[in-house]
Amino acid sequence: MSTIAGVDGLEITGPVGDRYDEVLTPRALELVALLHRELNGRRLERLAARQERVRALADGASLGFLEETRSIREDDSWQVAPPAPGLVDRRVEMTGPTDRKMTINALNSGAKCWLADQEDANSPLWENVVNGPLNLMDSIDGTLEFTSPEGKEYRLHDDVELPTIIVRPRGWHLPEKHITVDGEQTSGSLVDFALYLASCGQKQIDRGQGPYFYLPKMESHLEARLWNDAFNLAQDHLGIPRGTIRATVLIETYPAAFEMEEILYELRDHSAGLNAGRWDYMFSVVKTFRTRGDEFLLPDRNSVTMTVPFMRAYTELLVRTCHKRGAHAIGGMAAFIPSKDPAVNEQAFAKVRADKEREANDGFDGSWVAHPGMVELCKEVFTAVLGDRPNQIDKKREDVQVAAEQLLDVRSTPGDVTEAGLRSNISVGIQYIEAWLRGSGAVGINNLMEDAATAEISRSQVWQWLHNGVQLAGGETVTRELVERITDEEMQAISQARGDAFASGRWDDARSLFLEMAVADEYSDFLTLPAYERMP
Ligand SMILES: CC(=O)SCCNC(=O)CCNC(=O)[C@H](O)C(C)(C)COP(=O)(O)OP(=O)(O)OC[C@H]1O[C@@H](n2cnc3c(N)ncnc32)[C@H](O)[C@@H]1OP(=O)(O)O
Numbered sequence: 260m261s262t263i264a265g266v267d268g269l270e271i272t273g274p275v276g277d278r279y280d281e282v283l284t285p286r287a288l289e290l291v292a293l294l295h296r297e298l299n300g301r302r303l304e305r306l307a308a309r310q311e312r313v314r315a316l317a318d319g320a321s322l323g324f325l326e327e328t329r330s331i332r333e334d335d336s337w338q339v340a341p342p343a344p345g346l347v348d349r350r351v352e353m354t355g356p357t358d359r360k361m362t363i364n365a366l367n368s369g370a371k372c373w374l375a376d377q378e379d380a381n382s383p384l385w386e387n388v389v390n391g392p393l394n395l396m397d398s399i400d401g402t403l404e405f406t407s408p409e410g411k412e413y414r415l416h417d418d419v420e421l422p423t424i425i426v427r428p429r430g431w432h433l434p435e436k437h438i439t440v441d442g443e444q445t446s447g448s449l450v451d452f453a454l455y456l457a458s459c460g461q462k463q464i465d466r467g468q469g470p471y472f473y474l475p476k477m478e479s480h481l482e483a484r485l486w487n488d489a490f491n492l493a494q495d496h497l498g499i500p501r502g503t504i505r506a507t508v509l510i511e512t513y514p515a516a517f518e519m520e521e522i523l524y525e526l527r528d529h530s531a532g533l534n535a536g537r538w539d540y541m542f543s544v545v546k547t548f549r550t551r552g553d554e555f556l557l558p559d560r561n562s563v564t565m566t567v568p569f570m571r572a573y574t575e576l577l578v579r580t581c582h583k584r585g586a587h588a589i590g591g592m593a594a595f596i597p598s599k600d601p602a603v604n605e606q607a608f609a610k611v612r613a614d615k616e617r618e619a620n621d622g623f624d625g626s627w628v629a630h631p632g633m634v635e636l637c638k639e640v641f642t643a644v645l646g647d648r649p650n651q652i653d654k655k656r657e658d659v660q661v662a663a664e665q666l667l668d669v670r671s672t673p674g675d676v677t678e679a680g681l682r683s684n685i686s687v688g689i690q691y692i693e694a695w696l697r698g699s700g701a702v703g704i705n706n707l708m709e710d711a712a713t714a715e716i717s718r719s720q721v722w723q724w725l726h727n728g729v730q731l732a733g734g735e736t737v738t739r740e741l742v743e744r745i746t747d748e749e750m751q752a753i754s755q756a757r758g759d760a761f762a763s764g765r766w767d768d769a770r771s772l773f774l775e776m777a778v779a780d781e782y783s784d785f786l787t788l789p790a791y792e793r794m795p
């Protein structure tokens with residue numbers, strides 16, 4: 260066990276494990292304390308502003324492009340910083356959690372970049388919070404190794420080009436209860452950011468790249484300004500030149516789709532572009548207008564594809580906005596993962612190929628894959644369009660004109676709300692929460708990658724269908740009794756499928772948490788908030 264040196268006013272309330280002192284250094288903890296004292300008040304104000312908007316929308320307001328920032332959108336003179344080293348060619352980006360095995364597998368995958376995820380694919384167990392940056396540090400030092408319980412040995416391959424590491428800290432809403440400053444819980448975002456920057460930032464600069472980030476779940480350009488201020492404070496504090504940090508922002512909330520240009524502008528000296536975070540975006544559509552089922556009701560999750568009108572409008576606008584400002588536009592995650600069943604596998608690859616082809620032809624500069632088995636496919640599809648060019652930022656897409664009404668056109672999404680969709684949402688929601696409570700933030704369920712974003716859609720749809728008295732395609736109305744009955748049936752099916760392993764899971768917690776969120780009058784903003792309270 261290691262000992263953590265004291266920093267005035269800062270307390271570590273979680274256990275201190277092996278080598279934690281290499282991440283929880285005085286330099287890192289001083290940065291956490293500084294960022295907390297300077298920015299946490301503003302973070303809480305921004306979270307309160309989200310609530311105000313929810314109230315206004317419930318009362319009939321709508322979303323739209325902002326009048327007060329029109330001059331930023333109409334000013335053609337500004338561009339974001341040129342792409343930083345390692346971020347010029349991003350045609351295929353792997354994503355995944357930062358445990359030792361997945362880190363090694365991702366870095367050996369042949370992808371151009373790797374999104375090292377402390378967010379959707381991660382469950383913020385205290386050990387994951389600290390071991391993530393520790394594993395990244397070891398991987399940059401070239402010392403990362405792992406032996407599985409079965410005795411399989413993992414190490415970084417010498418003959419594979421190491422993907423550029425891009426770390427995704429948690430969203431602004433999540434606290435970190437294991438580090439307090441002046442008696443207050445800190446921000447999960449600022450803790451993840453500070454621990455990685457302090458331990459790996461200079462190492463990345465020394466190897467000719469830099470500390471790079473993906474920024475999740477923002478709802479306004481003022482939240483992007485907060486990140487920009489965090490970057491400047493941290494760079495000044497650590498003696499790193501301003502503009503060294505680069506950040507790609509996920510446009511994955513409904514409100515943020517109306518502020519893409521302003522978000523790029525706020526972060527312009529640190530910007531590395533935008534990403535179309537489709538799963539959280541879909542979650543946000545349900546969440547933002549959850550009480551207005553007459554206009555904003557989505558059919559079964561699986562029938563909302565990327566080509567339905569409101570999704571298409573969002574990705575088209577994203578590419579146009581990025582390329583107008585000299586920024587990369589990065590595509591999202593097709594959730595299909597390889598299967599051992601050849602027929603299912605063939606379909607999964609065909610669907611991912613079609614998704615990546617659409618993105619590449621629309622002008623995206625690269626895209627995400629959830630599994631190393633998909634890296635070559637994505638690379639091949641983008642290479643067919645890019646040729647020798649590292650990106651296609653020069654494809655300006657001036658043909659694209661997207662009005663607010665198109666982004667808001669949820670009504671013309673084809674598809675039904677079915678009992679099968681309700682069942683699947685309940686089953687997937689419970690299975691995901693159970694895994695999350697045990698420390699796994701990404702799981703394969705029914706040949707699909709499930710993470711915090713996809714599980715949020717599932718449990719939010721159940722809430723929306725129930726609270727809007729939706730009728731299923733078969734004629735039955737979604738009621739509390741129906742949700743409870745199907746929950747019991749699905750729990751039975753899960754128990755049978757898992758066999759003996761079921762006994763050691765956290766199924767009672769997962770079931771009660773899911774039902775609590777699905778049927779309560781009050782909607783929970785994020786499933787991870789009440790789930791985090793049930794975590795040690
Ligand atoms: C909405 C969003 O935000 S998307 C981005 C966030 N989500 C993610 O990043 C999810 C990433 N994907 C994953 O975590 C995984 O693919 C899962 C959990 C869905 C499935 O993983 P598994 O059940 O292990 O799949 P599978 O058995 O096919 O894996 C085969 C091998 O590939 C490895 N692998 C699979 N996915 C990944 C990954 N994303 N990163 C690194 N290695 C991976 C496995 O560790 C396994 O390695 P091994 O053979 O050495 O044991």
Ligand SMILES: O=CC(=O)O
Pocket residue numbers: 379509511535536537538539540591592712
């Ligand atoms: O983070 C990505 C998403 O789709 O959500």
Ligand SMILES: [Mg+2]
Pocket residue numbers: 379475476509511536538539712
């Ligand atoms: Mg997301």
